[in-house]
Amino acid sequence: MGHADGMHEVGEFYRNGIVVEKNIDIAFEWYLKSAITEQNTTDEKAEFFHWIPYDKFENIEEIGKGAFSTVFKTNYLNRYGSHENVAIKIVKGSNKNKEPFLKEVFFLNN
Ligand SMILES: Nc1ncnc2c1ncn2[C@@H]1O[C@H](COP(=O)(O)OP(=O)(O)OP(=O)(O)O)[C@@H](O)[C@H]1O
Structure with missing residues (x-):
């Protein structure tokens, strides 16, 4: 298990309240550390959070707004050097409160 895996695992423990007391903010901090690490x-894992520098996104255009988020389309230069059209979703208030952000991430992944 690499360092990033271990950090991701600690995040899972905090999100689910396994061994430690459940704490979404601390879970988020561990997911962030694992993404940065x-x-x-080359060890990209589908279930992981990934850190993507903002300069990897070109031509960002707003395409939709919901009650809880704003959605943009962009051309993303991935780590393999290919361009992909992807959607970016900015969840309102997620700078302050991590819970809605993590809920949305796990909802979109399931
Ligand atoms: N992957 C996507 N590709 C293209 N457009 C999208 C995508 N995701 C969302 N949109 C657009 O953005 C709008 C807002 O997204 P969404 O409905 O998911 O927002 P929300 O605030 O999370 O939810 P809601 O307001 O429905 O509770 C959608 O109505 C749709 O037009």
């Missing part, structure tokens, strides 16, 4: 490795 993993960014320059």
Whole structure:
């Protein structure tokens, strides 16, 4: 298990209240640490959070708004050097409160 895996695992423990007391903010901090650690490795894992520098997104255009978020389309230069059209979703208030952000991430992944 690499460092990023371990950090991701600690995040899972805090999100689910396994061994430690459930704490979404601390879970988020561990997911963030794992994403930053993993960014320059070739060890990309589907279930992970990834850190993507803002300059990898070109031509960002707003395409929709919901009650809880704003959605943009962008051309993303991925770590393999290919361009992909992707959607970016900015969840309102997620700078302050991590819970809605993590809920949305796990909802979109399931
Ligand atoms: N992957 C996507 N590709 C294209 N457009 C999208 C995508 N995701 C969302 N949109 C657009 O953005 C709008 C807002 O997204 P969404 O409905 O998910 O927002 P929300 O605030 O999370 O939810 P809601 O207001 O429905 O509770 C959608 O109505 C749709 O037009």
